[in-house]
Amino acid sequence: MSLSPEAQAALDAFAGQPGWEQRARLLMQWGERLPALGEAQRTEQHRVHGCESQVWLLGECHDGRWQFRASSDARLLRGLLALLLVRVNDLPAEQLQQVDVAQWFDSLGLGRQLSPSRSNGLNAVLQRMRELTQA
Template sequence: MSLPSGAQAALDAFSACQGWEQRARLLMQWGEQLAPLSESERCESNRVAGCESQVWLLAERNGEHWQFRASSDARLLRGLLALLLARANDLPQRELTQLDLPDWFAQLGLARHLSPSRSNGLQAVLTRMQQLLTTDD
């Protein structure tokens, strides 16, 4: 399964990093690229349950493919969300339901730096993505 172009760009960028400090800086930069959500989009119905920080997620279907937008009040988490969206955006539903999040963050060299609560939060975001797929009309 080939990676979406955004995911390949992320993988290339993070693979070039020498250590955690470089990865952390790059993570913050990726987070700054997330399109901001409006106040009305930061509502309770778009909030992801199971995250310590506040996280909002919106999904839009474009034919067979899905586009997600997300934001968080935590800088580091915004970077992780940007990487998750780079991997998940434009995938068809079938591939989205098979997305292996721990493997993706391991490929980026970030898995061992994720606290259990961040890992659980990211898993909650992925679970919410998959719920949004099944509630689509």
Template structure:
């Protein structure tokens, strides 16, 4: 699959139109800087620093073009609006996601770092609570954010499971 910078991905995501479904070339491995940002969250010493890194991470995730913010792609269970698209290629699962809330967008990016390019088996074994414990985020998020995060993780798992033929 092609590799694009964050800028190129953002440009592609805002230029494609007509079908209201992102083209398959947009479903790519995430740039290394997103993984680095998640590592910074894990290493942050306090909640304020972690929160700041989550917000910055949300800024790094490309924005979906408005035509892709469709009701059928909306994740149910999130207090904020969040959209998720899935594409499977060579047994690996790729996702595009966005939210209207920057903190949620940062949390989405954290989930994508953990699941992008993984197999169905790897995604089915992914435990969001354990992952967020490792990052030092459990107990820091409001109940509504936690519910939304779980809804996003379940949607990722559901897409991977449903794509198995």
């Protein structure tokens, strides 16, 4: 499955970082670019369960392609969400089913830094995305 230009840009940006410290800084910058969700969108209905931090996810389908918006109360997680969104946004539902979160973050050089709870949380977000595409 080929990457969108945005996902390829993320991959290139992270590949150019020599170490974890630089990737962590870049991760925080990606999180700051994540558009904020309004109070009306940060509701229990949009909350993703299975994350230690609070995460909210909204999804809409336009012309068979999905667009997601997400936010979190945790700064590091906002960066991870931003990177997940560039990987999955604009995919049709059938391609979304094939996305491998662990492989994506490994390719960004972030896999080893994901704690089991963060990995589980990101998988919960992806699972919720998949549920939304089936609804």
